[in-house]
Amino acid sequence: MATILDTIVKHKLTEVRLKKELFNISYLEQSSLLKRKCFSLSETLKNSKSGIIAEHKRRSPSKPSINQKLLVNEVVLGYQKAGACGSSVLTDNSFFGGSLEDLQLARATTDFPLLRKDFIIDEYQILEAKAHGADVILLIAAILSPLQIKNFTNLANQLGLEVLLEVHNEKELQENLNAQVQLIGVNNRNLKTFEVSTQISKELAQQIPNEIVKISESGLKSVDDILELRTYGFRGFLIGETFMKTENPGESAENFIKETEGN
Numbered sequence: 001m002a003t004i005l006d007t008i009v010k011h012k013l014t015e016v017r018l019k020k021e022l023f024n025i026s027y028l029e030q031s032s033l034l035k036r037k038c039f040s041l042s043e044t045l046k047n048s049k050s051g052i053i054a055e056h057k058r059r060s061p062s063k064p065s066i067n068q069k070l071l072v073n074e075v076v077l078g079y080q081k082a083g084a085c086g087s088s089v090l091t092d093n094s095f096f097g098g099s100l101e102d103l104q105l106a107r108a109t110t111d112f113p114l115l116r117k118d119f120i121i122d123e124y125q126i127l128e129a130k131a132h133g134a135d136v137i138l139l140i141a142a143i144l145s146p147l148q149i150k151n152f153t154n155l156a157n158q159l160g161l162e163v164l165l166e167v168h169n170e171k172e173l174q175e176n177l178n179a180q181v182q183l184i185g186v187n188n189r190n191l192k193t194f195e196v197s198t199q200i201s202k203e204l205a206q207q208i209p210n211e212i213v214k215i216s217e218s219g220l221k222s223v224d225d226i227l228e229l230r231t232y233g234f235r236g237f238l239i240g241e242t243f244m245k246t247e248n249p250g251e252s253a254e255n256f257i258k259e260t261e262g263n
């Protein structure tokens with residue numbers, strides 16, 4: 001049976017093919033953002049006490065409405081003021097209600113690391129990420145071959161972007177250990193079944209080499225989750241829903257971050 005991830009990837013392949021027909025590379029090359037020097041998420045995380053990366057997410061396939069009314073620039077500015085290490089901005093429209101305009105608005109309002117959160121399946125999207133103000137791209141091991149991950153990482157690094165490689169099992173991690181990514185994220189949510197458990201982060205942590213920054217992603221709700229995962233070597237924590245489902249995500253992030261720093 002086709003999983004939601006299969007459906008998203010199928011849709012994405014069509015979306016990117018159509019976009020490449022409409023806008024060729026020279027269209028992206030006009031962006032002044034291509035010349036900017038990126039912020040380093042890995043360095044920011046290494047120097048941070050809290051390690052929180054706060055996400056802007058309106059909806060998801062598992063939650064049809066998380067927060068549809070707030071403006072992206074207000075949310076990410078709130079996150080920066082709260083002391084987050086960076087922000088993740090969903091740019092997939094069909095399944096998450098985000099857009100590249102969201103990323104560009106976030107870039108215009110903040111000066112901290114921004115992750116383009118999308119399903120990257122083509123080099124075009126990497127240039128597009130830089131052209132809209134990203135500092136980091138997400139590569140999802142479940143939808144790419146090790147060769148694609150290597151090639152995409154090379155291109156991203158040439159553009160000055162860092163790569164967060166997302167894995168969900170031992171095989172995905174082991175077969176990509178030589179890809180030269182700066183950050184590895186263990187997704188606590190199984191993108192095929194939506195099941196969430198931090199157990200997988202704990203299991204994979206020790207297999208991630210020390211020079212790569214470890215991030216635990218998804219389903220993180222409490223400060224205790226963070227404190228426990230820190231003992232396994234995680235330096236970064238990607239949190240969306242816990243902040244976005246409140247009326248003031250910036251304020252929620254601020255309280256959360258203060259608590260993690262105090263411990």
Ligand SMILES: O=P(O)(O)OC[C@@H](O)[C@@H](O)c1c[nH]c2ccccc12
Nearest residue numbers: 187217218219220238239240241242
């Ligand atoms: O809202 P949460 O459960 O805190 O999760 C945030 C983030 O990890 C999640 O949105 C995510 C992780 N990997 C992804 C890949 C695509 C889309 C979304 C994601």
